Amino acid sequence: MTVTATSVGESDQLEPRTAPAARGRRLLRFVPALAAALSGLLLYVSFPPRTLWWLALPAFAVLGWVLRGRSWKAGLGLGYLFGLGFLLPLLVWTGVEVGPGPWLALVVIEAVFVALVGAGVAAVSRLPAWPVWAAALWTAGEAARARVPFHGFPWGKIAFGQADGVFLPLAALGGTPVLGFAVVLCGFGLYEVARLAVRLRRTGTVRRAAAAVGLLSVAVPVAGAVAARPLVSGTAEDGTVTVAVVQGNVPRLGLDFNSQRRAVLDYHARETLRLAADVKAGKVARPDLVLWPENSSDIDPFAHADARTVIDGAAKAIGVPISVGGVVERDGRLLNEQILWDPAKGPVDTYDKRQIQPFGEYLPLRSLIGAINETWTAMVRQDFSRGGEPGVFAMNGAEVGLVTCYEAAFDWAVRDTVTAGAGLISVPSNNATFDRSEMTYQQLAMSRVRAVEHSRTVTVPVTSGVSAIILPDGTITRRTGMFTADTLVQEVPLRSSRTPATRLGVLPETALVLVAAGGLGWAVGAGMRGRRAGDV
DSSP states (O other): OOOOHHHHHHHHHHHHHHHHHHHHHHHHTTHHHHHHHHHHHHHHHTSTTSOOGGGHHHHHHHHHHHHTTOOHHHHHHHHHHHHHHHHHHHTGGGGTTTOHHHHHHHHHHHHHHHHHHHHHHHHHTTSTTHHHHHHHHHHHHHHHHTTTTTTOOOTTOGGGGOTTSTTTTHHHHHHHHHHHHHHHHHHHHHHHHHHHHHHHHHHSOOOHHHHHHHHHHHHHHHHHHHHTGGGOOOOOSSOEEEEEEEEOOOSSSSTTTTOSTTHHHHHHHHHHHHHHHHHHTTSSOOOSEEEOOTTOBSSOTTTOHHHHHHHHHHHHHHTSOEEEEEEEEETTEEEEEEEEEETTTEEEEEEEOSSOOBTTTBOTTHHHHHHHOHHHHHHTOSOBOOOOSOEEEEETTEEEEEOOGGGGGOHHHHHHHHHTTOSEEEOOBOOGGGTTSTHHHHHHHHHHHHHHHHTOEEEEOBSSSOOEEEOTTSOEEEEOOSSSOEEEEEEEEOOOOOOHHHHHTTHHHHHHHHHHHHHHHHHHHHHHHHHHHHHO
């Protein structure tokens, strides 16, 4: 082959110009991946303790831009990056005391669910009304994550980041699934409106049906939230009750919070005695009931007489029933138990935690994990057993439903406590093992959403904070600081009516999962028909 001088010269002149362009094109290929991870991070920033709930909308708008029109394989990878960007910072508290291994393992597994949703969203993104199918797929992913593996881990549901948002009343309409669906739909709708606006500017035309879907995807969730406002009420239906939420604090932070025998119990008894003295002095109103946190008795009061004596003394001093949290061994079973302690009769009722925490209160795959790291098995020497029935304590005329700590994240655990007759809800918790992380604020936001979802006052007694009293409209009226002893006393409304969310139960979530399945089936069928047409 003959190479002319002219062709060589042209090549020398073109190479410097084309090389930067080629590098630019290569870099552009990483933009969707970077955008997916950063939009996941943006979603995390929308969660408590920050009140930037509205950032969830642009987060899902960017995710819609990243996924629309891509293959399901690309959607799988991009969805995984979105999940990592969201869950890595959100769940960092899980490694506060045990190191990064369990935290990273949890995120790697949970992000798989987000990856599968990403693949599904990419598949349905070519369908008419794709924001609806895509938002339903996100809800289906959350439903799966709340059930498997190991009975599920719903932490990070979109609804739990909306306690301060305009969409919150939708919790009373259809629970956390409908609230989360509305937020995601609005986010995807914002992207669709922006996409069509760009197309209109470029071409001068868009399909009316597509424009209508985009606008409705934004307008309907907002209008629905406004329409659901009358469902949110703090009015007393069955009178009022004065509650005292006791936060006794712990002697030290971390996994050794209860290593000093009886110290945690003594702290809570001391704070209750202080409350009794303030009542006697007329400084505060006499409560009708007192609520202690989970693990507030760090030794079993049924097995140790000194613990029983301390609790009896506190109950007699305040003169009203106390709900006491303890770790109890009964019939060979280890139970995370709430004990109703009467000032005259002593322990008269119990509630055993039903949704126990994997790797915290029981250890799945114990032999496998022990082979990897014996330290982890030593942290959970004996597995807790599950309770079988919802707990509602009759306390001085008030029916107090018990939802112990981790259970607040699970729709069913809160709902069946209300349907069992709870007029107010208590969420006794122990967050001392998570230091000063964001975990306690994330959990507090869940309780606010639950208050609106079921139209009940929710009290949150925590060993080390943040403890709070939340009205049925989701408003926090009293709260403590962290790692300090304090008591909150307030008259709160009792309610017995049931919201649509309480009455409908799992039906809204089931309906949205079926919508997701329908959209996915349509997308798969359309893809198969397209391939057959290409073969012909």
